[in-house]
Amino acid sequence: QVAPILTPAYPSMNSTMSVSRQTLQIMHEEFCRGYEIVHQLWKQHEEDASSPLDWKELFRPSDFFIAYPYYMSLCIVGPSQADAQAWVGFVESRLRKLVSDMLGRSLPLSKIQLWPKKIEACIADRSSLLTLGQRRNSVTYMVGFQVDKLRMRGTQLNIELQMNHFRNFELSRFQPLITGMDILVKTFTCKNLPAICFEMYEGGKQGAMKRRRMLRNEDPKRQERRRLRRLAELRAKMEKIQKRKAEGKAATETEEVEGGDKKRKRSDSDLQGEGEEDDGDKQGVTVGDQAPIKKEDFKDVEGDTEVDGMQEDEALLENALDTIQDIETGERKTREDAEADRKKLLSGELLVESAYVPSDDEDVGYTGDGARTTFLVKPNRQAPTYKDIRSLPLQEEEAELLRKAGYTVVSDAETETKVIGGNMPTPFRSNEKAEEDQERLSKKLKTNIVFRTKFDIVELDAAGFVIDKGDEDFQPSKSWTGRKAGFEFKLGERGLGYYRTGKKVVVPSNTAY
Numbered sequence: 001q002v003a004p005i006l007t008p009a010y011p012s013m014n015s016t017m018s019v020s021r022q023t024l025q026i027m028h029e030e031f032c033r034g035y036e037i038v039h040q041l042w043k044q045h046e047e048d049a050s051s052p053l054d055w056k057e058l059f060r061p062s063d064f065f066i067a068y069p070y071y072m073s074l075c076i077v078g079p080s081q082a083d084a085q086a087w088v089g090f091v092e093s094r095l096r097k098l099v100s101d102m103l104g105r106s107l108p109l110s111k112i113q114l115w116p117k118k119i120e121a122c123i124a125d126r127s128s129l130l131t132l133g134q135r136r137n138s139v140t141y142m143v144g145f146q147v148d149k150l151r152m153r154g155t156q157l158n159i160e161l162q163m164n165h166f167r168n169f170e171l172s173r174f175q176p177l178i179t180g181m182d183i184l185v186k187t188f189t190c191k192n193l194p195a196i197c198f199e200m201y202e203g204g205k206q207g208a209m210k211r212r213r214m215l216r217n218e219d220p221k222r223q224e225r226r227r228l229r230r231l232a233e234l235r236a237k238m239e240k241i242q243k244r245k246a247e248g249k250a251a252t253e254t255e256e257v258e259g260g261d262k263k264r265k266r267s268d269s270d271l272q273g274e275g276e277e278d279d280g281d282k283q284g285v286t287v288g289d290q291a292p293i294k295k296e297d298f299k300d301v302e303g304d305t306e307v308d309g310m311q312e313d314e315a316l317l318e319n320a321l322d323t324i325q326d327i328e329t330g331e332r333k334t335r336e337d338a339e340a341d342r343k344k345l346l347s348g349e350l351l352v353e354s355a356y357v358p359s360d361d362e363d364v365g366y367t368g369d370g371a372r373t374t375f376l377v378k379p380n381r382q383a384p385t386y387k388d389i390r391s392l393p394l395q396e397e398e399a400e401l402l403r404k405a406g407y408t409v410v411s412d413a414e415t416e417t418k419v420i421g422g423n424m425p426t427p428f429r430s431n432e433k434a435e436e437d438q439e440r441l442s443k444k445l446k447t448n449i450v451f452r453t454k455f456d457i458v459e460l461d462a463a464g465f466v467i468d469k470g471d472e473d474f475q476p477s478k479s480w481t482g483r484k485a486g487f488e489f490k491l492g493e494r495g496l497g498y499y500r501t502g503k504k505v506v507v508p509s510n511t512a513y
Helices: 021-047 081-106 132-136 160-169 204-218 220-263 268-276 309-327 335-347 396-404 431-442
Strands: 070-077 109-114 138-147 182-189 474-476 487-492 495-500
Touching (some): 021 081, 021 109, 081 138, 132 138
Antiparallel strands (some): 070 182, 109 138, 474 495, 487 495
16 A cells, blocks of 8 residues: 555545555656646746636646557457457456556566556457457557666566466456457557557657657756767767877887987997096997997086996996897797897897996806806807708807897707707607507597487477477468368467367477477
């Protein structure tokens, strides 16, 4: 009892016993709408008492057929006019339980409303097997509903369970229940409703659709959503523009930084020469193929004429780090490039772990566990260049140096025992094992699998259900193909087709899943 209105006479009773939460919501909305219209007319009368009042808006037809996004038709059919009259009256008295109790409570609906006026027409699916008498003796009730998206799970709303419960527990009480009495359900969207539903509106269905668009555009919630959507689009465009500007700025800065890094490159011999003589002469230092760079180019902001030794070490470390990072990007390099990188590493250009520069008279070694890690090489030793992509034979000490620097040593079959990992034979180069496996597979006998249990072979349709091929008591058929002795054409438990007269319908086990 959601809207208790008690009678003044004894005994007191609730006169609104049949009001549910769904109908109370609709009544409250209509009361508020009527109050707003009358209040506006009263204000207009206070401003100008001589002007006539327009009451058309208050008595305008209901917006039921344009207020909901989804609709459902309940077509009540009967075999004859007399039977249909009694059957329709009984079903009308139970529609309140179907709409408010079964559909309104069990489904994720924010609003549902039953149109109280019946339509003298058969609004049912064309595939329904109805006789001409059933189509003539039928009435239709319309139900509008709105889905609650917050409670909705999935994309489909199934009402088959509620309709079966309504038929089995409510409509089965009617006596006598004659064959041909049934209730058919069909769903529509607002735009797909039949034209007979819009006869009460001016201009018919076209005029009703115009008013629906006007009401939707005036909705403040819809206007706010459209405003937020446009604002989000503008923000996305601004972010794209700012991202492009940032990328362009970053690319420019990267080019400037790369240009500055090229100017700061130095070789080991140049750095040693700078440490021995500092006479202030104007001799230049050559970096690669670039033009000579004089010491005056390295003047800082304070006007110093020399480049600090720490800055030169940092420049060398950054250069080596950039070189190794370029190699670690995963790009495949040829053996010529690998040999060139190895020479640079051996000459001391790619040292990253320490800024210590070895002298020419030191041998390959390690300074100790407690000291800093420094790789010392012999600059006079040069390994020959191999252009074979498959192999790059190295001595053990050079291979160990490259392995600690993060490089992968690749060897060929001849030098597998002289390099790192060469004592492990590669399985893909063993031809004897492959030949043995091939002979063993060729000697296998062909076998056949025989099942002791006989399985039924079924055919599935597009929806994944088993197609019933029929048997002695049932012959499936999509349409009437003529009379058959001992059979009757109908829609039964096994689908549409010919059923044996007087035989109980038994669904085969292979089609029951």
